[in-house]
Amino acid sequence: MPNRNRLHGEEGRAYWSMVLPAFSIYLLVMAFPIVLSIVLSVSNYSGGKMFGGEPWGFAGLKSYARVFSDPLFWNALKNNFYIVLLSVFGQLPLGFIFAYIIYRRLVKWPGFWQGVLYVPNIISVIVVGLLWQTIFSPNGPIAEVMNDLARAGFQSRLEALFASVGGFNVDDGLVSKILDMAGPAALDWFSDPVPELKELILSYEGAPLSELIGDLCNLFVPRWSPEFLSKPNIAMLPVLFVILWMYTGMYLILFLANMQKIDSQVIEAARIDGASEGQVMRYVILPALSGTIVNSAILAISGSLSSFSLIFAMTGGGPSRVTEILSIYMYNNAFLGRPNLPLANAISLVMVVISFILIGLTKMAEKRYGGKEE
Amino acid sequence: MSDEIKTTALGRIGGAAAKAAAYAMMLLFTAMTLYPIFWLIMNSFKSTREFQVSQLAFPKEPTLSNYVEAWKMGDFGLLFPNSLIYTIGATVGIVFVSLLAGFAFAKIASRATKPIYNGFVIGILITAQSLMIPLFLEVNLLGIYNTRFAVLLVYIGTGLPIGVYLATEYIKAIPSALIESARIDGASFWRIFAKIIVPMSMPVAVTLSILNISNIWNEFALINILVSRTELKSLPLGIYKFSGSLSTDYGKQFAALTIGMVPMLLFYIVFRKQITRGVAAGAVKG
Incomplete structure (x- = not known):
């Protein structure tokens, strides 16, 4: 293609009619906003009409x-x-x-x-x-998985504990072991933990053991709420x-x-x-x-x-x-x-x-x- | 192909360990990628109540009511056509205008080409998001805030730098002899554009379309400052409505998110090869 510096006639018209759509949109969407932001960044413009509204002017850097x-x-x-x-x-x-x-x-x-x-x-x-x-x-699946795991762990430890005493054999030793597992959470529920919890557990006499264990889990497993x-x-x-x-x-x-x-x-x-x-x-x-x-x-x-x-x-x-x-x-x-x-x-x-x-x-x-x- | 190379036992054991590690890594990241998406879709069929009780199990009584309500609340019946208009309109605009300029830059010698073309190439790294505020002020100044025209204009403008760049580089590779002989036969440049350049540029037109379709369909930051009337909004703006106060109505939120996700997933499944190729081409010259 011959290298000419100036385009003549049809060639020039074709060139510009093909370049101008892209070029003008580009100027409008990319170049003009840059200029506008330069102008406004050194002004005290506070919104409203840009021309003919509140006067605004140069405010330096x-x-x-x-x-x-x-x-x-x-x-x-x-x-x-x-x-x-x-x-x-x-x-x-x-x-x-x-x-x-x-x-x-x-x-x-x-x-x-x-x-x-x-x-x-x-x-x-x-x-x-x-x-x-x-x-x-806090209501998402991560919280749910972690809470399910914590509960499952607590539950299996309780089951093992009851199995070791041969089922529903409630004495102070068992109650205090449960309280050890619960840790400080017990104090949220009881002022004098050992007798109060013992009483609570004894009220489950006759019910299936799993019900007691489930309720103890509800009581003592802290719900973790991730932040x-x-x-x-x-x-x-x-x-x-x-x-x-x-x-x-x-x-x-x-x-x-x-x-x-x-x-x-x-x-x-x-x-x-x-x-x-x-x-x-x-x-x-x-x-x-x-x-x-x-x-x-x-x-x-x-x-x-x-x-x-x-x-x-x-x-x-x-x-x-x-x-x-x-x-x-x-x-x-x-x-x-x-x-x-x-x-x-x-x-x-x-x-x-x-x-x-x-x-x-x-x-x-x-x-x-x-x-x-x- | 490399089986005969690994002749020693040691090489085979090392290869097996490397393969196991490779599979482990791929499986782990694939699960991490797919599970959240699967989890979202699965839970979109649960009532919010069932979701709060169990998030990990399959829905016991799958329901479509989340979708019905989310569709109504999000005005998706209005937003879907809008998204189509913006995506198709802007994509066609970008491709057409880029090919035109690319032809002129690549095949009609002019002193103006170098500065203007370089201007476009520079634009590849200027992100329109950083111009959000001046753009917002500009459309207000021009009186085109809350118009489809402004959305299309901005979308076409932001797609042009990479579009003009890819089109120009592609058209440069079309033999000039073709154009010269057409010129000798008396064809105008516009005729050459229509009869030679456009048909021969189909691959780059496809690449550009693919790149822009997913970008524009998912675009949020710019349209967020260009329109505020519901009749003009696109899907991502509608989905965003389900954040904030609506975000704890999980059933509906998940249905809305799924509605927002599925069209592009389908598009991806159909055009995966082209999308991958387009992304690689579009990012080569960052």
């Missing part, structure tokens, strides 16, 4: 000063950072190992495992968030777990797709020369995937910047805003309580700047590793 002095901002940034760390040191290695297992055919039915492990990725994050919120809740999502100091852990659960399959797909581009003859040759499976991984596959690993890490960072809905659905940023990430921190400043739009726009711009730093990193990574994986 006040909003940025507020952002950077806000502990909640640093908390949100820290949480974004945790998500990136989880991806790089959790999802990437796991995804790599899964991909390796499938690629090297260490398991049968490679398509099945790959297909299953990717499933969480295609479910709506709102569904995933609400599902796990319930699972981790995974309501304790501020641990609430981020379930969130991170769900992110791991949801997205590891994506890295599996990425690694597998790029492993399949490696010349399998190289691997077979290495095996014939006596290389172990571990050596093949270390000296053949890992180096060939260095570019993919860098790409995945970049993807992890941009993924943490773009995540919003999962945490929004699962915790809403709570309890007391400890699980906020940057996007939710921004959202809450714009829509909750007294909205602070300049502040929210400043946060938006901070996130865009982080993205631009990422783009710079990508370019550097491309120079270093470029071409290796494609």
Whole structure:
């Protein structure tokens, strides 16, 4: 194709009529909001009509000063950072190992495992968030399993105890052994435990032993009510777990797709020369995937910047805003309580700047590793 | 293929141990992946009362009433068509506009290509979620808050960077000789686009569609700030209604979550290969 600098006639018209739809939508949806957030972040705009309403004007870098002095901002940034760390040191290695297992055919039915492990990725994050919120809740299955186990344990110890005294042979020794098992829970029910409990047990005379044991379990086995999502100091852990659960399959797909581009003859040759499976991984596959690993890490960072809905659905940023990430921190400043739009726009711009730093990193990574994986 | 390589007994034992470990790991994570989903679907057929008594057993008296009520409460009859409109409309828009621009960038030489194309590539790493607030203000400024148009516009715009990138790279590989000979025969660029580029770009069009369909169907963060009227909402917004005060009505919540999950599960089961390929292609250049 001849390289002309200016397009003439039909060619020029065709070029622009084909480029402009994409370009104008792109400007409207991506470029204009960036400009708008730059303008508003240094203003004192407080909502309402942008033109012709309340006058608003330049307010300097006040909003940025507020952002950077806000502990909640640093908390949100820290949480974004945790998500990136989880991806790089959790999802990437796991995804790599899964991909390796499938690629090297260490398991049968490679398509099945790959297909299953990717499933969480295609479910709506709102569904995933609400599902796990319930699972981790005090009424969820984790609580039920743990409580069932605790009860079963207590029940079997009671059964053994009664068996050892040969059934319904109630004396003070037996009663105090039961009270030992119950521990401090007994004091919730009795002021003078031994005689009171003895009296209670004797009232079961004639009834089946299992009924007594069941009621003693109801009385003494404490119901555990997990507070995974309501304790501020641990609430981020379930969130991170769900992110791991949801997205590891994506890295599996990425690694597998790029492993399949490696010349399998190289691997077979290495095996014939006596290389172990571990050596093949270390000296053949890992180096060939260095570019993919860098790409995945970049993807992890941009993924943490773009995540919003999962945490929004699962915790809403709570309890007391400890699980906020940057996007939710921004959202809450714009829509909750007294909205602070300049502040929210400043946060938006901070996130865009982080993205631009990422783009710079990508370019550097491309120079270093470029071409290796494609 | 590698059976004859493992000739030594030692190698065979090591291989067997590695295989056992591999199976163990795969089984563990498969169970962890599938069980919560299975648990959700199973419990969606229980009444909230039965759920509170037993969460792990199969439903004793399976009921569909959760679904009937959740469908009504969530206005899913309204939201389902909306989700379809947004998903199909935006996907078609992204693919068409990307192919057009990709053709121009790849096959019509111009000085404008480099800066504009690079602008799109940069956009791949700028996440629209970080622009949520200015976007919200912009649609209000333009007077298109609470319109389908705004949703489609934003969805198409956020899908364009990766769309234009993949389309351009793909069309670059189509032989220029084809286009040149069509030009000599007097075909216009639009005709070439329709008769040569579109048919030959079907693979990348499929990849792009697949990538965008699941993204847009599940999208929540942006549409959440673009519309507030029920008639315009999509499924994820409707499902979100079942959090908060409704979240302890487990039966209905689980039915709503299942309604939200099943369409994409079916889509995935049918198009698994294409989806996997699309994800790998879409993420190569993060």
